[in-house]
Amino acid sequence: MGFKPFEIDHAARVKDVDPIEIFDSLTLRGSVNNLWTPQSTALASWHLVRSKPDVSIEMNTGGGKTLVGLLVSLSLARELGKMVLFVSPNIQLIQQTADKARECGIDVATYYDGQFTDEAVAAAATGPCLTTHHALFNGKSIFRLRDLGAIVLDDAHAAGGIIRDCFTLKLPRTSALFSAIAELFRPYFKRASAEITFDEVLAGRARDLLFVPLFESSRQAGVVLDKLVNGAVGEVKETKFAWAHIKEHLDRCVILIGHNGLEIAPSCLPTEQTPLFQKGLRRVYLTATLPSPIEFHRTFGIVPHAIKPPGRSGEAQRVFLSAAGATDEEQRANAKELVKARKTLILSPSIPQAQEWVDVASLFDKNDDNDRIEVFKAAGPPQKLVLAARYDGLDLPGDACRVMVLDGLPRGEALLNRYINETLAIQSIRAASTAIRVVQAVGRIFRSNTDHGAVVLVGATLQRWLATPFNRAFLPPLLQQQLDLATEIAKHIQAGDFTAADVLNDLLAGTKEWDTFYTDNIGRFATKAPQSPPEWLTGAIQAERAAHHAMWTGDYPAAAEGYAQVANRTREHDPDLAAWNRHFEGYCFERAGKPELAEQAFVAAANQRASLGRSKPAAGVTLRARPGSATDQAVNIARLMSRKGAQTLARAKGIPGDLMFENSTARIEQALCDLGELLGLDSSRPDKKLKIGPDVLWLAPDASSGHGLEAKTDKGPGSRYGKDDVGQAHNHRQWLKSTYKKTPVGLSWIGRTLPVTTASSPDDDLTVIDLGAVAELAGRVRRMYETISAGTADADSVQAWLVHLGLVFPECVTALPMRLATDLRGGEDD
Numbered sequence: 001m002g003f004k005p006f007e008i009d010h011a012a013r014v015k016d017v018d019p020i021e022i023f024d025s026l027t028l029r030g031s032v033n034n035l036w037t038p039q040s041t042a043l044a045s046w047h048l049v050r051s052k053p054d055v056s057i058e059m060n061t062g063g064g065k066t067l068v069g070l071l072v073s074l075s076l077a078r079e080l081g082k083m084v085l086f087v088s089p090n091i092q093l094i095q096q097t098a099d100k101a102r103e104c105g106i107d108v109a110t111y112y113d114g115q116f117t118d119e120a121v122a123a124a125a126t127g128p129c130l131t132t133h134h135a136l137f138n139g140k141s142i143f144r145l146r147d148l149g150a151i152v153l154d155d156a157h158a159a160g161g162i163i164r165d166c167f168t169l170k171l172p173r174t175s176a177l178f179s180a181i182a183e184l185f186r187p188y189f190k191r192a193s194a195e196i197t198f199d200e201v202l203a204g205r206a207r208d209l210l211f212v213p214l215f216e217s218s219r220q221a222g223v224v225l226d227k228l229v230n231g232a233v234g235e236v237k238e239t240k241f242a243w244a245h246i247k248e249h250l251d252r253c254v255i256l257i258g259h260n261g262l263e264i265a266p267s268c269l270p271t272e273q274t275p276l277f278q279k280g281l282r283r284v285y286l287t288a289t290l291p292s293p294i295e296f297h298r299t300f301g302i303v304p305h306a307i308k309p310p311g312r313s314g315e316a317q318r319v320f321l322s323a324a325g326a327t328d329e330e331q332r333a334n335a336k337e338l339v340k341a342r343k344t345l346i347l348s349p350s351i352p353q354a355q356e357w358v359d360v361a362s363l364f365d366k367n368d369d370n371d372r373i374e375v376f377k378a379a380g381p382p383q384k385l386v387l388a389a390r391y392d393g394l395d396l397p398g399d400a401c402r403v404m405v406l407d408g409l410p411r412g413e414a415l416l417n418r419y420i421n422e423t424l425a426i427q428s429i430r431a432a433s434t435a436i437r438v439v440q441a442v443g444r445i446f447r448s449n450t451d452h453g454a455v456v457l458v459g460a461t462l463q464r465w466l467a468t469p470f471n472r473a474f475l476p477p478l479l480q481q482q483l484d485l486a487t488e489i490a491k492h493i494q495a496g497d498f499t500a501a502d503v504l505n506d507l508l509a510g511t512k513e514w515d516t517f518y519t520d521n522i523g524r525f526a527t528k529a530p531q532s533p534p535e536w537l538t539g540a541i542q543a544e545r546a547a548h549h550a551m552w553t554g555d556y557p558a559a560a561e562g563y564a565q566v567a568n569r570t571r572e573h574d575p576d577l578a579a580w581n582r583h584f585e586g587y588c589f590e591r592a593g594k595p596e597l598a599e600q601a602f603v604a605a606a607n608q609r610a611s612l613g614r615s616k617p618a619a620g621v622t623l624r625a626r627p628g629s630a631t632d633q634a635v636n637i638a639r640l641m642s643r644k645g646a647q648t649l650a651r652a653k654g655i656p657g658d659l660m661f662e663n664s665t666a667r668i669e670q671a672l673c674d675l676g677e678l679l680g681l682d683s684s685r686p687d688k689k690l691k692i693g694p695d696v697l698w699l700a701p702d703a704s705s706g707h708g709l710e711a712k713t714d715k716g717p718g719s720r721y722g723k724d725d726v727g728q729a730h731n732h733r734q735w736l737k738s739t740y741k742k743t744p745v746g747l748s749w750i751g752r753t754l755p756v757t758t759a760s761s762p763d764d765d766l767t768v769i770d771l772g773a774v775a776e777l778a779g780r781v782r783r784m785y786e787t788i789s790a791g792t793a794d795a796d797s798v799q800a801w802l803v804h805l806g807l808v809f810p811e812c813v814t815a816l817p818m819r820l821a822t823d824l825r826g827g828e829d830d
Contacts, residue, residue: 015078019043019071022078023104030103032067039064041309043071046284050075054304056156056285056296060315060476065154065286066100072284073128073152074106080282082149086128087136089155089162089392092370094130096395097154101127111135111142128152133159136275137166139244143275151276156285158392158440160269160299164414168265169233169242173204177231178262181224185255188216192613193775196661200752204259205717207824208753208770208817209419212255213613214587215602221251224264245273252551256415263415267584268548271300288443294432294533294541301545303538315478316446316453317518319507320466320486321500323458324493327723328825329759331458332407336360338456338500339403342508343379345396346386346405347441353408353758353825354388361386377401389413391440401445402453402508408825409462410437420580422823424609428537428574434465435474442479454504460761461822484525485518540570544581551588560588564601579608607806610773611817617783623800630795632701633809634802636680637788638795645789652678652778652785659775661713661752669711672696672750672774678781681809686735693739694732694747698809703743705810708736712751713771719754721768721821726760729821733763746810748818750774755824762821773816780805 016022020043023035035043042057049055057072059065069086077084088094091112101108107127109118112135122129136143136151153159171178182202189198189210200206217224225247233239234247246253246264253264271277285304287296297303323338325331336357346361348354354363361384364372376385377400387394391410412418412433421430445453457463465471467487472480493500506514547562563585571578586601605612630638640648651674658671669685676683676698686693694708710732712725729747736745748767756762784801791797802808806815 017075017079018047019068019075020047022075023071027105028103029105030100032100032104035067036064038309039068042068042307045307045309046072047075049305049307050079050282052305053281054283054285054300054302056287056304056306058287058306058308060288060478065288066097067104069152069154069284069286070097070101070104070106070108070128073150076150076152076282076284077122077125077128080149081125083122083125083146084128084150084152085136085143085148086130086152087133087154088130089133089158090370091132092373093154093395094132095370097130101130125149133162134166134241137163137271138241139166139246140241141275146275148275148278148281150282150284152284152286153276154286155288155392156300157287157296157436160295161392161412161414161417163269163271163274163299164265164417165242167242167245167269168263168414168416169228169239169246170261170263171239172261173202173259175261177227177233178202180227180231181255182257182262184220184223185212185216185257188212188613191616192772193656193659193779194770194772197753197770197772198257200717201257201259203717206753206770207259207755207819209415209423209819210257211419211423211611211613212257213602213615214254214583215590215598215615216613217253217255218251218587218591224255225250245270249552254416256419258415265414265416266548266552267416268301268545269299270549270552272549276300288439294429294537295436297533297538297541298429298545301542303542316451317507317515318442318446318452318479318482319454319489319503319518320483321454321456321503322463322486322490323456324500327759327761328408328459331460332356332758335405335407335456335458338504339382339384339405341382342403342504343381343401344384344403344405345376345401345445346384346407347391347410347444348386348388348407349409349411351388352755354386356758357384357386357405357407360384363388364390391437391444394444396445397451402451403456403504404442404445404453405456405458406438406441406462407458409459409465409822410434410441411823412437422819423611423817424576424580425820426574426576426580428533428577431471431474432533435471438466439475439479452507452510454507461764461825464764478522481522481525485522488521534573536569536573540566540577540581543569547581547584547588551584556588556592560585560592560594560597563588567601567604575608579605579612582608583612603804603806606815607803607811608815609817610776610806610815621804623797623804625794625796625800627796630799631802631808633680634795634799636701637678637798637802638793640678640680641785641788641793641798645793648678649785649789652782656775656778656782659771659778661771663713665711665714668713668750668771669695671778672709672711675774675778675781678785679807679809679812693735697736697745698813699740699743699745700809703740706736706740706743706745707810707813708732708745708747709750710747712749715751715754717752717754719752721749721754721756721760721762721824723757723760725749726756726762726766726821729766730763733766746813748813749821753819753824756821758825760825762825764820764822766821767818768821768824769816769818773818777807777812777816780807 073084073086107121109122109129111131121127197208201208233243254267256263323331323335325334346357364387420426442455543566547559551559563581567578567581582601582605586598590598602615606614655671655675673683673685673696682699684697686697687695694710696709699706748769750769753768753770
């Protein structure tokens with residue numbers, strides 16, 4: 001039989017690219033019948049700017065983002081004729097998206113676990129390829145070699161943690177490489193009076209986060225490289241993907257050592273080297289309503305064209321109930337009783353805290369797969385599932401789960417993020433990142449405006465954080481209103497008008513009385529617009545990324561100047577953020593062959609945040625005294641030297657040796673008191689003299705500020721801070737407030753950085769300072785006295801040394817590496 005000509009309908013081959021017209025042409029076979037108004041608005045708005053390289057579409061969780069993303073990706077595939085990726089946080093969401101696509105008659109390919117399904121669909125651009133963040137961003141991504149047309153990134157607001165994980169080489173404490181690499185830095189930590197802490201962290205007994213300064217890590221980069229190569233990190237599944245990203249840049253990475261392992265990672269995410277930023281690629285970011293764009297800027301380094309369709313889609317009827325109780329332990333017990341008969345999802349910030357629920361709930365292990373979630377999803381009451389430190393990528397909408405317990409303030413997992421948030425305490429970043437995790441958490445069981453359910457809040461720290469107006473302003477308006485409603489409900493519960501169980505019962509039953517009450521009141525609460533980041537902060541983040549890019553690519557002079565500009569720009573607004581950038585300025589000047597500028601930058605950084613480290617002091621440093629610059633603190637020191645020079649010098653030399661764990665608590669308390677006097681402060685021992693107050697109290701000469709020190713050095717490496725310690729600290733705080741009404745006085749435990757029991761509720765501002773950090777401070781005091789005793793001890797010269805060595809009070813205390821006691825609540829394995 002020969003060839004027979006036939007007719008071709010060329011018009012049929014021209015495919016619509018308008019996403020709304022695409023939707024109208026689909027054969028719908030599921031729950032989707034039409035587009036909601038916010039979806040239509042989002043699609044129409046995007047279609048008008050579709051040629052822009054970066055566009056974000058911001059919609060409420062449950063507002064129909066998935067369908068919008070599918071239509072956008074199909075539209076782009078048809079227009080560009082290239083593979084388009086639709087990227088989700090995890091496999092579970094890929095599967096959900098694939099189901100949604102099938103319901104709508106959209107062909108899709110998938111790629112996960114190293115395998116494609118229906119690859120031809122994506123290759124022919126007749127539909128998108130669904131894949132995960134990890135598959136796209138890992139250092140060996142298959143998509144590096146593909147000619148992509150566009151990427152639609154779902155849950156982009158949550159991508160930062162996943163992308164950082166892709167760039168982070170993690171060595172668990174059980175790995176031989178952990179100790180082999182950590183031991184390279186023992187000489188530095190010994191010089192910094194932190195060798196005991198170093199040993200205890202390596203043994204897994206202390207909860208300090210040890211930052212290896214860049215002037216140390218870069219000098220050992222070659223040795224570290226050899227050990228990692230010989231340790232086959234490039235071949236092992238757990239490490240080879242991150243290794244591919246950082247192996248050529250080890251000398252520019254940050255090293256952090258924690259009690260569970262060691263992490264090596266870039267300080268900023270070089271996302272520009274991933275497939276996401278291929279030349280000519282278009283990117284669409286699907287995000288939930290963002291509390292703040294700060295994390296988005298930190299992750300992607302761009303400011304996209306933003307589309308924010310109005311509408312109520314995704315505005316679930318969400319009620320917050322604060323668990324009653326004077327302590328977190330009591331609150332947890334009351335919460336268990338409240339949800340006893342209910343199917344409940346429980347989210348905790350750490351494994352130890354999650355284990356507090358195993359008597360009533362099943363613990364989701366990090367090695368569990370999505371089938372475990374599906375089993376819970378299909379289960380009935382009173383099934384309960386508790387997860388540790390997982391706030392995104394999990395969806396249990398509607399009847400799948402209507403009750404959630406949020407136990408404790410959410411926090412990140414990466415050591416670098418925790419160091420920035422908890423040790424450096426960069427507040428301009430911390431509030432925004434915490435707010436995002438809160439929004440992510442409460443969105444796990446709410447997906448549409450037909451959803452209703454309850455979130456039970458457990459933990460004094462979480463409840464206080466949510467009650468603080470500054471923090472609330474980072475949250476979406478509806479969430480602010482729902483928290484205001486919760487406050488009013490709590491007042492009536494406390495008055496005995498009804499119980500939390502009554503509210504929960506009526507909410508879940510959907511009674512007419514409850515629905516009317518909610519509808520009549522929720523919109524009446526005033527809200528603040530979600531906190532927009534100040535221009536100085538968004539500018540600083542962009543500039544920091546530019547400086548990091550210059551450093552990452554080896555342009556050290558440009559990087560040094562860039563980091564210097566960021567530090568100068570942020571110093572007035574956030575000194576801790578400035579110190580972080582100042583440290584990198586020092587490193588880049590060092591690599592650029594300018595050691596004097598490097599030393600100046602390193603010193604300035606360490607004076608603000610001592611944990612950033614001090615390089616070996618150069619011999620014969622001379623300082624120029626500025627006439628008339630002396631403060632009362634410097635005057636006191638000069639007077640002390642003039643009266644008791646030899647005796648004072650001898651005491652200054654002896655104090656670092658007294659501040660050792662093997663010494664008695666009484667000896668350490670006296671050393672702390674003497675150290676305060678040597679710093680030119682009004683130093684006393686209230687507990688010894690008055691039988692009330694902290695062990696030691698340092699006050700500025702003009703009583704403008706102070707700091708209480710409570711020695712806890714009798715607690716061994718395996719101990720914890722418990723209820724008695726917290727109660728004692730609370731009493732000290734009350735005494736300090738009543739005694740020094742006009743003076744801000746801080747309070748710290750001096751000892752080991754140990755866990756704080758979950759049964760205790762420390763004050764928000766109680767801190768823990770490792771004894772080694774105080775010994776390092778004493779070492780700087782000794783150096784000052786040795787220097788001024790050999791030369792001139794006039795007050796102006798003393799002032800110059802106070803500034804140079806970071807000994808000005810109270811900054812010399814607040815700069816020390818310290819952790820909030822609230823951040824230490826939990827166990828050793830979180």
